[in-house]
Amino acid sequence: MNYTFIGDIHAAADDLAVLLQAAAVKNNRLIFLGDYIDGSATRTGSSQPDALAPLAVLDLVMARVQQHHDVALLGNHDDFWLQTAAGDDLSYQTWRLNGGSRTWRQLGIHSNRPLVIAAALNQPPLARYTKFLAQLPLTWQTDRILALHAGLDWRYPLDQQVRDDILWIRDDYYYDDQQQWHRNLTKKVIVTGHTPVQTMTDTGAGFIKMQADAHDIPRYLIDGGSRSGAEDGGISALTLDEQGNVVAMHRVIQQQLIEVL
Structure with a gap:
């Protein structure tokens, strides 16, 4: 089975509907990383407001959880x-x-x-x-993969994490004391959202792969800046196989499905 992780949606029901109809994700188990509500209708470089429909997003996510046994995190x-x-x-x-x-x-x-x-x-x-x-749970995991909204405090094991860190942590999860990528101290590929990638990189890929070195187990940040005001803001969807290997990466921006990988 493949798993598709869906980053922060922030009331973008129109983009989510496009993603859920995509053939590339239809047969996968979906893991939503949270932040279904609270978006901005303005977009840099555009005079046309984006639609905001938080209840429609929740309806779509609830249907996937109830009918397809997908997972939605808080x-x-x-x-x-x-x-x-x-x-x-x-x-x-x-x-x-x-x-x-x-x-x-x-x-x-x-x-x-x-x-x-x-x-x-x-x-x-x-x-x-x-x-x-x-x-809604705060985390989801298999033997090889861990998903949560924001990240971890590296000082503590998963079962001792503070709830607010799982929902809010940023720099202490991303970086070490030298402001390099922190080494992944778990034995699992980690997928998170929470921080729009546009605030950290201008590659336009919609996700960031974080590794301290080539031997470090990768972590992925997939908040694609949906309804954040970013010019290229959209929903990011990362598909991994059961071993945590990347199968595909898609984005939906203004109802257009884009294959990144």
Whole structure:
């Protein structure tokens, strides 16, 4: 079996629909890396706004999980939803500053008051999405592959990781003390999202392969900058075989499927 890992979607339901219809991924098991909501409609170099449809994204992901036994992981933006629904004020404030106000309107919530938002997230029609997000795992793994939203704190084994690091970590996962790629201290190929690759490279490939040297087990960052405002922002999909070898790499940008590898 091949596994296709799908990076941050951020409300790009139109691009996700194109990807899910692609012959290259149809027979694979899909692993979604989180961040299904909260996107920007503006794109550098374009005067036409991109569509934002967070509930349509969640509907597509939920259908894949329920009907095809695919896997959806929790992202930090999805956690904003969960923690705000639970009444956590810090999460509400952070969400508000990171796309929340825009997303609430798309969810049909026309208020910025935390109690009103929490109530709406816990009542129909949104309650079923809250319930879905609440049962999402933080990690997925096989004997050869590990997937999670953001990364790991290398000081601790997987079973001792702090939840916030799995959802939020960046530089301490990517780099060592010399600002070179950190060596992969697990024995597994690791696939993450969370950080748009455009903030780290201008290759336009939609993913980054990280290796300390030729003998280091690779790590892949596949947040393709979907609805991030990047000119070439889109959804990235990396397909690996059961041994963790790269089979294919695809991107969907403005509803156009692009084969990268």
